[in-house]
Amino acid sequence: MHRAILPISDQIGLENPIISYNGGMVKHPxxxxxxxxxxxxAADATALVEYGDQKGLHLNFCLNDQLFIKEYNQWSELYEKRTGVSATALGNLHELDGQEPTKMQILDTPEKIDLLLTECKTEFGERLYVTRTQVEYIEFMNPQVSKGRALQALADQLGIPNNRIVTFGDGYNDESMMEIAGFSVAMGNSVDQIKAIADYTTDTNQNDGVALAVEHLLL
Structure with a gap:
């Protein structure tokens, strides 16, 4: 979420637009x-809420950079701990029928997510972008959304050619932006698929991998 990035953006003094929601939004901080x-x-969001209710799943509903859930539980606690974003429990997410969320998520155990991912792609894959971003997350966005599309839109607005773009990634959802960049860097903790397409692999995110790559490649 955009709001989850703001504390970090403020800390390091960024004055540039932020790509958030897996590429669903570009917003100036x-x-x-x-x-x-x-x-x-809206119709797809309602269908996903109905699916979650039928399966008894925890859903995150991200609307206007606010997080809405049906009820507080271990999954809302996990997400809040990771992102610093507090959720609003509505009791019934159908209260948001007719709204167009930026992103929706299912949270569950890694084992359950393994089983649900294929089912969700079969059920929603023709009308939504379905991806796994954490072992406990399945994320749903507009099918036109990707980090690559958002990065291209921002680069075009700023007048930056693709061969002057450097990207850093570690997850499956980073592939689209790494493919359009002039140079791509995989974090040491990346999934193998990202390491395979990267031009360079740095150390892990826990070991200052971005800083080490900047020092090595740019400075």
């Missing part, structure tokens, strides 16, 4: 200007 936003269509 200072002015609040939304440069790019491609939400889930």
């Amino acid at each position: 200072r002015t609040g200007e939304v440069i790019y936003h491609t939400p889930i269509q």
Whole structure:
């Protein structure tokens, strides 16, 4: 979520637009200007809420950079701990029918997510972008959304050619942005698929991998 990135952005003094929601939004942290936003269509969001209710699943509903859930539980606690974003429990997510969220998520055990991922891609894959970003997360976005599309939109607005773009990634959802960049860096903790397409592999995120790559490649 955009709001989850702001504490880090503020800490390091960024004055540049932020790509968030797996590429679903590009927004400026200072002015609040939304440069790019491609939400889930309302009918698809309602269908996903219905699916979650039928399966008894925990759903995150990200709307207007706010997080809504049905009820507080271990999964809302996990997400809040990881992101610093507090959720609002509605008791019934169908209260949001007709709204267009930027992103929705299912959270469950890694074993359950393994089973659900294929089912979700079969059920929703023709109308939503379905991806796994953490072992406990399945994320759903508009099918036009990717980090690569958002990065391209931002680069075009700023007048930066692709061969002057450097990307850092570690997960499956980073592949699209790494493919359009002039140079791509995989973190040491990356999945093998990302390491295979990267131009360079640095240390892990826990060991200052980005800083080490910047020092080695740019400075």
